[in-house]
Amino acid sequence: MKGFIDKEAEASGCEEPPTIEQTRECPLTTDDRDTTDKLSKAFSGAFGDESLPNIPISTASEDFLDLATMIDKPYCFLCFGGIDQET
Structure with missing residues (x-):
């Protein structure tokens, strides 16, 4: 990621390299x-059963879990989506 940020800074004419x-x-x-x-x-x-597509497990990093772990409760992070019934 740093290489990308450095190139963006260079392309925009920054006089000093970015500090991250x-x-x-x-x-x-x-x-x-x-x-x-x-x-x-x-x-x-x-x-x-078709409501649960075989979606690979994600190793997301999310602050959501802090809410459950602060009070020592189990959790499940779930993504919800929908489509038009005719699709």
Whole structure:
């Protein structure tokens, strides 16, 4: 990433190279397996098996999990999407 940022700075005519300082970080999201299984069963029962496409597990970094871990609760980060019924 730094090479990209340096090239952007160079292309825009910056007189000095950019300074990059990390100010925070978010841990990797690791869903609770039991919570994920319960959610999957509920969605499948309500919307059918086709409602749960085979989407690969993501190792997203997200501050969402801080809400659950602060109170020592399991969590499942879920992405929701929809399409027109005729599609």
